[in-house]
Amino acid sequence: MLLDPRGPRFAAALTTVVLAVALVTGSGWLVLAQAVVFALTAAHPRLGPYGLVFRAVVAPRLAPPVELEPFAPVRFAQLVGLAFATVGAVGWLAGLPLLGLVATAAALAAAFLNAAFGLCLGCEGYLALRRLTGRPLAARVPLPPR
Amino acid sequence: MQPPRLTGVLVLVAVLAAAGAFGWWRRRRDGRLRVVAPAGDASHRAALAALGVRPGTVTLVQFSAPVCAPCRAARRVLEDVAGRVDGVALLEVGVEEHLDRARELDIWRTPTVLLVDGAGRIVRRAAGVPDRADLLAALAPLTHEVRA
Incomplete structure (x- = not known):
C-alpha cells in the first residue's frame, strides 16, 4: 500500500490544530475524538477522516504526486499518536488534568514536527525503542514493498 | 467547550516554540557526514563482516527499518552515488533482522549510512539522508585508493 506523502502531512497539520484547541480548552472529548481518528487511520489509510478530506478537497487542487511513500511508517506514527491521545483523553476525563496536559502536549509536539518539518518522531524513536526493549513491535507492521 | 485556560495557552506556546526550535536544529544537522575517528574498531569490523x-x-552500508519513511530517499541517494563512482558496493541492512549488529555498530536511528573503506574501517557516518x-x-x- 502506497500513499501520497502530502496526505499524512496534511493530516498532521489538522491534528496539530485539533490538539492545540484541545490543549487550550482542556477538552478531553476533543482529545478522545482525535484518538478515534488515529485509530481509524491506523486501521486502514482509506478510513482516516483527515485522509478523506485530503483526497476529496485538497488532492484535486494539487499536481499529481511525484513520489509515493509506504503506509507502514504512517501507521506506526498513528499508533504512537493513538497511545498519547488515549492517555491524554483519559487524563482529562478522569480528573487528572496534569496527565491530560502532558500527554496532549506530547502528541501536539509530534504532530507539529510532522506537519512543519516532515519529521516523524515516532519513526525516529522506533529503533531506539527496539534496542532498549528488544521486543518485536514490528511483527504487527507490514513490510513496505521493496 | 470550556473557556480558554491560561495554562493551556502557555503550554501550547511553549510546545510550539520548543518543537519548532528542535525541528530547525534537526533539519540543519540531519544527514551530515561525520568523520569517524579513530577509524576502524575491531568489533565494528567483525560486525560489518558478519x-x-x-x-x-568500498561499501556504503545503509541501516533501514520497515517504519522508516526517509529510508527510501536515502536509498535513492546511495544508488545514485554508486552509479557515478566505480567500485562502490551498496549494502542495505534491516535493523529488524540485525538488531544485535545495530547495537554493536551503535546505530540509534534509521536511516544511518556508514562509509566503509577497502580495509573494512568505518570512515564516515551519517544519521539521516546524506x-x-x-x-x-x-x-x-x-x-x-582501491583502484591504485
Missing part, C-alpha cells in the same frame, strides 16, 4: 561487507571493497555531493567528495579519495 553483515556481508567484503574486504577490499547529501549526495558530500558522499561523492568522501568517496573520491577512497575509490582512488
Whole structure:
C-alpha cells in the first residue's frame, strides 16, 4: 500500500490544530475524538477522516504526486499518536488534568514536527525503542514493498 | 467547550516554540557526514563482516527499518552515488533482522549510512539522508585508493 506523502502531512497539520484547541480548552472529548481518528487511520489509510478530506478537497487542487511513500511508517506514527491521545483523553476525563496536559502536549509536539518539518518522531524513536526493549513491535507492521 | 485556560495557552506556546526550535536544529544537522575517528574498531569490523561487507571493497552500508519513511530517499541517494563512482558496493541492512549488529555498530536511528573503506574501517557516518555531493567528495579519495 502506497500513499501520497502530502496526505499524512496534511493530516498532521489538522491534528496539530485539533490538539492545540484541545490543549487550550482542556477538552478531553476533543482529545478522545482525535484518538478515534488515529485509530481509524491506523486501521486502514482509506478510513482516516483527515485522509478523506485530503483526497476529496485538497488532492484535486494539487499536481499529481511525484513520489509515493509506504503506509507502514504512517501507521506506526498513528499508533504512537493513538497511545498519547488515549492517555491524554483519559487524563482529562478522569480528573487528572496534569496527565491530560502532558500527554496532549506530547502528541501536539509530534504532530507539529510532522506537519512543519516532515519529521516523524515516532519513526525516529522506533529503533531506539527496539534496542532498549528488544521486543518485536514490528511483527504487527507490514513490510513496505521493496 | 470550556473557556480558554491560561495554562493551556502557555503550554501550547511553549510546545510550539520548543518543537519548532528542535525541528530547525534537526533539519540543519540531519544527514551530515561525520568523520569517524579513530577509524576502524575491531568489533565494528567483525560486525560489518558478519553483515556481508567484503574486504577490499568500498561499501556504503545503509541501516533501514520497515517504519522508516526517509529510508527510501536515502536509498535513492546511495544508488545514485554508486552509479557515478566505480567500485562502490551498496549494502542495505534491516535493523529488524540485525538488531544485535545495530547495537554493536551503535546505530540509534534509521536511516544511518556508514562509509566503509577497502580495509573494512568505518570512515564516515551519517544519521539521516546524506547529501549526495558530500558522499561523492568522501568517496573520491577512497575509490582512488582501491583502484591504485
